[in-house]
Amino acid sequence: MINYMLGVKREDKVWFEITDDQSDRTSAQTQTSSITVYGFYPQESPIHLTIIDTPGYGDTRGAEKDKDIAMSLCKSAEGMNEIHAVCLVMMAHQNRLSDRQIYIFNSVQSLFGRDITENIVLLFTHSTGARPKAALTAVEEAKVKCAVNDKNQPVFFKFDNCQSETADGEDENIQERSWSLSFRGMAGLFKFLDTIKPKTLKMSRDVLQQWKQLEAKIINLQTRVREMEQKQNELKQTQEALDQNKEHITENKSFEYEVEVPCKEKVDIDLSLAYEATCCSVCEENCHYPGCWWARDPSCCEVMKDDHCTVCTKKCHYSKHVKEAKIYESKTRKEKKTYEDLKKEYDDKISDGVSLVQKLEEELQDLEKEEIKLVIEAFDCVETLQMIALNTDSVIILLHIDFLIEKLKEINEPEKAEKLENIKKRVEKENQRVL
Incomplete structure (x- = not known):
């Protein structure tokens, strides 16, 4: 995104990368527990970009840690009045979403109001350029809520980022095609960002x-x-x-x-x-x-x-x-x-x-x-x-739902208790591997 905004061309033979000194952190845990906010405001570009990179949910530390991550995500968005897009990233050749991915998508979506649906877009990586039929079917089967076009089809963009790899001969031709594909995908994404109405974070x-x-x-x-x-x-x-x-x-x-x-x-x-x-x-x-x-x-x-x-x-x-x-x-x-x-x-x-x-x-x-x-x-x-x-259907509610179900039964409210039990069963089934 940043190279696109800076107008970097393939012939420039230059590719900017973001580095992060993590020498004072513990490696594996850091990647799943910290939220990174990137603010990019170049004088060379009329666009100002803020990206909140969410961590991995569902690690071995359980639902309490996921709750902390959700609250951290909320804190990271302080000072922001609106959001243009929520981007869900997956590989183009995937034919099904893993339990972990579904859990991550559900956890992130549970942080937003219903009005954010038309701002959720799919970003497919490792793309060959063909329509990612298998991945789209997987998204549909997982019932991932996202924006749709005038044909009622999910809005998505394709990428194949291999520009940092050295290449010559035939590999260079492949890399050039990948560059063009990723450039078109990024151009489409930024056009979407220009046309979509940002959503207030109030809800x-x-x-x-x-x-x-x-x-x-x-x-x-x-x-x-x-x-x-x-x-x-x-x-x-x-x-x-x-x-x-x-x-x-x-x-x-x-x-x-x-x-x-x-x-x-x-x-x-x-x-x-x-x-x-x-x-x-x-x-x-x-x-x-x-x-x-x-x-x-x-x-x-x-x-x-x-x-x-x-x-x-x-x-x-x-x-x-x-x-x-x-x-x-x-x-x-x-x-x-x-x-x-x-x-x-x-x-x-x-x-x-x-x-x-x-x-x-x-x-x-x-x-x-x-x-x-x-x-x-x-x-x-x-x-x-x-x-x-x-x-x-967020995992957060599972931390206390058993207590509430028990008390609803004690006060003779079986229908309300059953409603919460159904929520619990649904969440546990979807997140069984993680929980």
């Missing part, structure tokens, strides 16, 4: 923000469900104490009992991860941890919407949130209480005709309702993604 950012909010909600949900279960356990222990001391209650005598009381503590996290913790000081909850690795302060955090948190219980204003090297941790402690303490605690909560036992039952029911509300809220976030995302 794509909305998709990514929905992913982040979904994950943050589920992580928060898991913590709050555990806290509810701890509170439920405390209430049940209290009920047992009341049952065992009915005589004392009848005679209005105080008695002592022991329960496990839920509590929260602020604990230190690794200082290198301090920027990953966004916590609500009012709800005492971890609203975005881990994952909030780029936000400068709580107001910039992805879980904020209209200046309020989408995750914490009270949906507090961002000013009630802090970013520091600490997070909240749910724990329990054994505590001795007396019947007198219990009556004082519930005195203002008990209305006429409602007993202490009844009030405890009501609290348990309220906790169950809150759990149902949280589970449905997380499921609704998945529904929203299905409406706006180009490809919602």
